[in-house]
Amino acid sequence: MPEKSITDIPQDTTHRDVVCPFCALLCDDLVVRTRDGRTQILENACPRSAAGFERAPLAVQPTVAGRAASLEDAAKRAAQILARSKRPLIGGLGTDVDGVREALALAERCGGIVDHMHANAMANNVRVLQSRGWITTTLSELRNRADLVVLVGVSFADRYQHFFRRFIDPTTTLDGARRSNRRVYFMGPQKAAPTSDAVPVETLNCRPDQLDAMLGALRATLAGRPVHLRGVQQKQVAALAAAIRLARYPVFVWAPGQLDRQNGDVAIGQICGLVDALNVDGRAAGLFLGGDDGGQSAMSACAWLTGFPLRISYGGETIAYDPINFRSDRLLATNAVDALLWISSFGVSAPPPAGATIPTIAIGWPVDGAAVHIPAGTPGVDHAGRLVRTDTVVSLHLKPVRATALPSAADVLRAIAAAL
Amino acid sequence: MSIIELRGGTVYDPANGVDGERRDLYLSSEGIVAKPDDPKRVTESIDVSGCVVMAGAIDIHTHIGGGKVTIARMMLPEDHLRDLTTRGQHPRLGCGHAAPSTLTTGYRYAELGYTACFEPAMLPANARQAHMEMADTPIVDKGAYALLGNDDFLLRMLAKKADKALIRDYVAWTLKATQALAIKVVNPGGINAFKFNQRKLDLDEENSAYGVTPREILIALAEGIQALGLSHPLHIHGCNLGVPGNAETTLATIAALDGRPAHLTHIQFHSYGTEGDKHFSSGAAAIAELVNAHRNISVDVGQVMFGQTVTESGDSMRQYAGSAFADPKKRVVMDIECDAGCGVVPFKYKDQNFVNALQWTIGLEMFLSVRDPWRIFLTTDHPNGAPFTSYPHLIKLLMDRSFRNDMLGTISKDAAAATTLGSLDREYSLYEIAIMTRAGPAKTLGLTRLGQLGIGARADVVVYNDDPDRERMFGKPRLVYKDGALVAKDGKIVAVPRGATHVVRPDYDPGIEKQLDQYFDRYMTVKCANLMVGDDEIADGGRGELVIHETARGA
Ligand code: SF4
Numbered sequence: 001m002p003e004k005s006i007t008d009i010p011q012d013t014t015h016r017d018v019v020c021p022f023c024a025l026l027c028d029d030l031v032v033r034t035r036d037g038r039t040q041i042l043e044n045a046c047p048r049s050a051a052g053f054e055r056a057p058l059a060v061q062p063t064v065a066g067r068a069a070s071l072e073d074a075a076k077r078a079a080q081i082l083a084r085s086k087r088p089l090i091g092g093l094g095t096d097v098d099g100v101r102e103a104l105a106l107a108e109r110c111g112g113i114v115d116h117m118h119a120n121a122m123a124n125n126v127r128v129l130q131s132r133g134w135i136t137t138t139l140s141e142l143r144n145r146a147d148l149v150v151l152v153g154v155s156f157a158d159r160y161q162h163f164f165r166r167f168i169d170p171t172t173t174l175d176g177a178r179r180s181n182r183r184v185y186f187m188g189p190q191k192a193a194p195t196s197d198a199v200p201v202e203t204l205n206c207r208p209d210q211l212d213a214m215l216g217a218l219r220a221t222l223a224g225r226p227v228h229l230r231g232v233q234q235k236q237v238a239a240l241a242a243a244i245r246l247a248r249y250p251v252f253v254w255a256p257g258q259l260d261r262q263n264g265d266v267a268i269g270q271i272c273g274l275v276d277a278l279n280v281d282g283r284a285a286g287l288f289l290g291g292d293d294g295g296q297s298a299m300s301a302c303a304w305l306t307g308f309p310l311r312i313s314y315g316g317e318t319i320a321y322d323p324i325n326f327r328s329d330r331l332l333a334t335n336a337v338d339a340l341l342w343i344s345s346f347g348v349s350a351p352p353p354a355g356a357t358i359p360t361i362a363i364g365w366p367v368d369g370a371a372v373h374i375p376a377g378t379p380g381v382d383h384a385g386r387l388v389r390t391d392t393v394v395s396l397h398l399k400p401v402r403a404t405a406l407p408s409a410a411d412v413l414r415a416i417a418a419a420l
Numbered sequence: 421m422s423i424i425e426l427r428g429g430t431v432y433d434p435a436n437g438v439d440g441e442r443r444d445l446y447l448s449s450e451g452i453v454a455k456p457d458d459p460k461r462v463t464e465s466i467d468v469s470g471c472v473v474m475a476g477a478i479d480i481h482t483h484i485g486g487g488k489v490t491i492a493r494m495m496l497p498e499d500h501l502r503d504l505t506t507r508g509q510h511p512r513l514g515c516g517h518a519a520p521s522t523l524t525t526g527y528r529y530a531e532l533g534y535t536a537c538f539e540p541a542m543l544p545a546n547a548r549q550a551h552m553e554m555a556d557t558p559i560v561d562k563g564a565y566a567l568l569g570n571d572d573f574l575l576r577m578l579a580k581k582a583d584k585a586l587i588r589d590y591v592a593w594t595l596k597a598t599q600a601l602a603i604k605v606v607n608p609g610g611i612n613a614f615k616f617n618q619r620k621l622d623l624d625e626e627n628s629a630y631g632v633t634p635r636e637i638l639i640a641l642a643e644g645i646q647a648l649g650l651s652h653p654l655h656i657h658g659c660n661l662g663v664p665g666n667a668e669t670t671l672a673t674i675a676a677l678d679g680r681p682a683h684l685t686h687i688q689f690h691s692y693g694t695e696g697d698k699h700f701s702s703g704a705a706a707i708a709e710l711v712n713a714h715r716n717i718s719v720d721v722g723q724v725m726f727g728q729t730v731t732e733s734g735d736s737m738r739q740y741a742g743s744a745f746a747d748p749k750k751r752v753v754m755d756i757e758c759d760a761g762c763g764v765v766p767f768k769y770k771d772q773n774f775v776n777a778l779q780w781t782i783g784l785e786m787f788l789s790v791r792d793p794w795r796i797f798l799t800t801d802h803p804n805g806a807p808f809t810s811y812p813h814l815i816k817l818l819m820d821r822s823f824r825n826d827m828l829g830t831i832s833k834d835a836a837a838a839t840t841l842g843s844l845d846r847e848y849s850l851y852e853i854a855i856m857t858r859a860g861p862a863k864t865l866g867l868t869r870l871g872q873l874g875i876g877a878r879a880d881v882v883v884y885n886d887d888p889d890r891e892r893m894f895g896k897p898r899l900v901y902k903d904g905a906l907v908a909k910d911g912k913i914v915a916v917p918r919g920a921t922h923v924v925r926p927d928y929d930p931g932i933e934k935q936l937d938q939y940f941d942r943y944m945t946v947k948c949a950n951l952m953v954g955d956d957e958i959a960d961g962g963r964g965e966l967v968i969h970e971t972a973r974g975a
């Protein structure tokens with residue numbers, strides 16, 4: 001713990017209504033205490049947020065070729081790498097809205113391609129949005145209006161851990177009857193089914209690659225068409241269909257990053273088709289959980305600043321939008337880019353795809369073998385920032401809970417741009 | 421302080437009663453100043469004789485920032501790919517057309533001589549993002565109207581017959597919490613009713629969950645706003661948008677307001693009758709007549725132009741109904757945060773389609789039939805009727821009767837036969853255009869230093885070549901100044917200031933905060949304190965400027 005980086009914060013401070021940056025639910029009811037340089041969640045922690053807040057801040061020292069350097073020199077070296085590159089990749093993008101703004105500005109100046117570490121998952125959603133659209137809802141609507149919730153393959157093992165506490169089983173809702181009658185279904189492997197003390201979860205057991213078939217069968221059942229499933233599954237689907245028919249506001253939840261990689265968009269399309277059909281005579285809505293590590297912020301801010309969601313390139317005379325060919329893993333594996341700037345400010349869990357042998361600039365967490373590493377703080381822990389929540393509607397202003405000398409990723413990107 | 425002298429221009433400044441007089445103007449970063457005693461203080465003198473000089477234009481209703489705009493941006497790459505900007509064209513890359521990028525939006529508005537734009541549908545739950553998007557919309561000043569009237573909090577208050585003072589305090593709190601300039605209501609109670617599967621809600625029909633009618637909501641909000649002494653009255657997107665026969669609803673809404681000040685937005689979409697073989701006709705004449713007779717009412721038009729666009733609205737109920745006509749076939753409808761909703765539906769207005777062509781004529785009939793230009797504002801409800809880039813064309817339609825009649829000759833024959841447009845020979849003057857795009861919007865919004873060229877006004881000034889082709893004239897001003905600095909020259913952006921954010925902040929009894937804290941804790945998924953957008957967020961480390969306008973009640 002670098003004691004001397006704890007500068008002007010009082011020795012013992014307790015923060016209330018703290019927003020958690022560690023998954024896209026952005027829970028904002030945490031109580032966090034920083035004492036003697038140690039940060040701890042006193043109330044409403046989940047394992048992920050506890051790990052995130054309690055992690056010691058990064059050492060402030062930037063490095064160039066593994067050796068200590070001033071921020072100025074590190075930024076200069078980073079600018080040099082970008083200036084010499086014909087086609088740099090600005091990847092990771094694990095940062096807040098301000099960081100995304102600066103990353104786009106820098107990419108424009110050096111003709112870079114821009115991608116986010118979770119863009120594959122989000123691209124599943126975007127394909128459905130751009131081909132057919134959807135009917136969706138947000139977390140407060142879920143909390144108050146849903147009388148039936150279908151979790152399509154959603155796992156709460158390492159993210160979204162407060163989903164049940166905050167939205168499925170809150171102590172109070174605007175319509176008490178809907179809460180007390182609320183029924184929750186899980187479609188997916190039995191062993192991955194969520195459990196809750198307060199709300200029974202009925203599981204429709206199936207393999208992850210069977211989800212679209214199950215959803216297809218559910219649609220067919222609701223439409224009165226014949227279905228062909230195994231006995232148990234057929235019975236369960238029929239029971240769910242019957243419950244959906246009685247529900248006044250069923251909500252179907254998916255997590256694009258947890259669906260089958262190859263055809264996640266097929267399952268999402270099935271859900272959205274199902275929701276559309278239910279809305280002809282009644283109400284129903286979809287809701288997705290995704291865009292962690294600043295992912296939703298990156299998608300939204302990129303869309304408003306450029307007119308396109310990720311992935312984009314500034315390599316030509318105009319912005320180019322190509323969610324398939326601008327995939328980081330593909331670009332790095334085929335040596336289609338000649339420099340990498342990797343931003344990761346939410347934790348160690350997000351290294352760049354392996355195989356990067358090109359000059360690399362790491363902002364935030366270090367990357368093995370990086371030519372330049374400039375540490376940056378975590379938004380909402382070390383510095384202020386703004387993040388967009390999973391439902392794409394709510395965004396929150398995060399405030400620091402401890403004082404460090406760490407710059408934000410946006411500060412670092414500005415310093416690099418100034419040196420360019 | 422440097423001073424720029426604009427010499428000998430023909431000035432149209434209706435706020436100060438100046439109608440095409442030859443005047444010299446002195447611009448500084450502090451505002452419009454008097455002719456300096458010491459001529460050496462003039463750092464640059466430009467001969468603009470023969471040119472038309474007006475204040476920067478103000479768009480009173482344009483969807484430039486917030487979730488639904490960004491959904492449209494994500495959803496329509498095919499539309500954007502047709503209008504990519506190229507390197508060197510603007511300070512930064514982006515794209516235009518139906519849902520342009522924020523950067524391109526700011527540049528294109530400035531290129532057209534617009535220096536202030538107001539986002540009319542900011543959901544409190546989405547206010548922070550709306551402000552982030554507006555902050556990324558360069559050059560122009562901005563502001564937003566917060567949406568109320570479909571939030572469960574207000575509907576619960578109305579169902580419980582809450583005290584008027586409490587509603588007034590809630591309105592004031594909302595303005596502060598969301599950094600808003602005014603209050604908008606969209607399909608009063610209807611967006612909420614749609615969540616309970618009601619598919620239409622007439623003026624006197626009860627929301628099934630709360631037993632509250634749109635009429636009650638309109639009156640409660642209009643009175644709350646009046647009690648706070650806001651300059652801009654309730655900004656109303658009424659019931660039954662787009663429904664044939666909704667002219668009756670609009671007439672009834674004006675009557676229901678019973679003399680209370682109100683602004684009816686995109687009135688074109690609310691002026692439909694049911695006459696004729698196709699059961700779709702213009703209700704513009706009757707509505708214009710009622711507007712003419714009611715000085716408490718102002719309107720903006722929401723003119724339709726032919727071509728591809730996207731409709732973005734908080735009105736999830738009507739947008740869901742309209743999604744049957746989506747072109748291309750995709751759409752987003754959302755229920756949002758016990759607050760409101762939204763619907764994003766791409767749409768193509770076709771000049772040979774009877775309904776679309778008649779919509780075009782209805783908007784123009786309205787422009788030409790409402791007599792007082794101080795109470796009718798020029799909008800396409802960007803992008804719902806058409807992208808704002810069509811404004812120069814629209815101005816030409818209003819100013820040039822023979823051009824208008826030529827265009828009338830090209831649309832659907834049946835529509836042309838059904839409209840009285842050809843018999844309306846009014847032509848807008850430059851003075852009237854300056855009223856409806858500058859002085860009028862500034863007056864109703866309470867922007868005392870905008871929309872005018874008097875001493876002390878912000879030095880937002882546009883110099884046009886006096887081209888008889890008004891489309892060409894308004895499409896590419898010779899010079900555009902923002903706060904005394906040249907930002908566009910002959911359609912080319914030369915400087916990129918950030919633009920200020922305009923808000924009002926009337927006082928309220930802090931008792932309402934305790935109630936809201938409790939409500940948010942009990943029902944919402946953010947804390948009340950975290951919903952509020954702070955001054956520091958707008959100031960953004962000195963990059964942004966917050967302008968707080970006075971209201972009768974406090975601040
Ligand atoms: S569920 Fe997500 S947002 Fe909530 S506390 Fe855990 S990590 Fe943070």
Ligand SMILES: [Zn+2]
Nearest residue numbers: 481540686801
């Ligand atoms: Zn509008």
